[in-house]
Amino acid sequence: MAKMGLEYEEKIKRAFIKAIDRSRLSYFKYCMRAGSCAYACHFWLVDPRHELVPGIKGKRVEDVFKKEFTILGKLKKRITGEPLITIEELKKWVELAYGYCSLCDRCMLACPYSVEFPPLTLYMRVVLHEAGLTPESVKKQVENEFTIDHPYGITKEDWLKIIDEIQSKFDEEIPVDKKGAKYLLIPGKRSLKDNIESFISTIEILLKANEDFTLSSDLWSGCMSTYDIGAWDEMAQLTRKRTQIIRNLEAKTIIMTNDACGYYGWRWLADKAIKERLGFGVIEISELLADYVKRKVIKLDKSKNDFVATYHDPCHLARKGGIVDEPRVAITASVKEHREMPHHGIYSICCTAGCLQVDEYQDTRVKAFKVKLDEILATKANVVITNCDECFYTFKRMFDEYNVKDIEIKSITEVFADAIS
Ligand code: SF4
CATH class of the missing domain: 3.40.50 (Rossmann fold)
Structure with missing residues (x-):
């Protein structure tokens, strides 16, 4: 088990202090490891290993936290002489925080105690940044x-x-x-x-x-x-x-x-x-x-978009940002038919990017995309509309990977502009 130098350990400690805010310390107390969060996570659904359960990822952060910031943890650390965290564990964090989490926040909705696991993955990323271990x-x-x-x-x-x-x-x-x-x-x-x-x-x-x-x-x-x-x-x-x-x-x-x-x-x-x-x-x-639709600022002709569309809610807009109804108002006014995916709005499944392309972990993300693809296929739509070009780019890449040839991806502004009569 490789130990780190003291200076390095200090850096990790500082990163923890920066990342952990008091309101979120309660997560450690309330997480019952019930596992309901697992069924919300696209990475776990395609690869149901124990270590990929969101709550179990969070426990790894808790274990390090306790060692440094609780009396019992400090005492145990002093007696056993174990390091705050090993290099092997930090490398595991890279895999878990970037390969198996897109910070989509969906697991949080599934938790009966509303424990926010994604911030715990985010804490991993803060620590990794300080440690210089962020993927290249x-x-x-x-x-x-x-x-x-x-x-x-x-x-x-x-x-x-x-x-x-x-x-x-x-x-x-x-x-x-x-x-x-x-x-x-x-x-x-x-x-x-x-x-x-x-x-x-x-x-x-x-x-x-x-x-x-x-x-x-x-x-x-x-x-x-x-x-x-x-x-x-x-x-x-x-x-x-x-x-x-x-x-x-x-x-x-x-x-x-x-x-x-x-x-x-x-x-x-x-x-x-x-x-x-x-x-x-x-x-x-x-x-x-x-707003333009409601105030009739621009005249739209739905027949100009003569296709069946479904809308992908980007996680940072819907679940995190509160933008759910507005895209739907714009889309229903611009296309012939709009169908919802089984999980949509704040319950939407992430495109797997989470606003970040992580080239080192494309394989895990491609695998997890299957969950989203099934949602899209369930609608039988021929166009997926979204309002984030990171999602747009991910769909393009993933449709290539899955050889999806008969579904187009369009941006909301493109569809709206095409409908202008
Ligand atoms: S934030 Fe999303 S990707 Fe990360 S563990 Fe939770 S459900 Fe899985």
């Missing part, structure tokens, strides 16, 4: 955010070219760096790389609605994956920097489009990360689309 593909995203301001390698030069290209598609002028606009539109972190159509269609809708909006030449990603990676100090730094850009533009509200974790992060975490009020509002694009 994920580390790279954080590095990119600091070096080029985009997790997937889109530079400022690329962004300015993209703006020019999009502008060439419209007669109306697309405002850039307009001060005091009602809305600042921020592209989804995955959109500029893997689904530019979703972003173009968002602009098309805003222009059609004569909306007072702008783009920023300095802000082309509102990515908040640093939170899910456990890189919380980095998240605070990036949020501070981006908040300043938004404030300088004096935008009243930011629109997050096709970016579930971006929306969740800005709406629910950003002010806590920088420890001050943002001073601007945060909305998700479907909130605006639903």
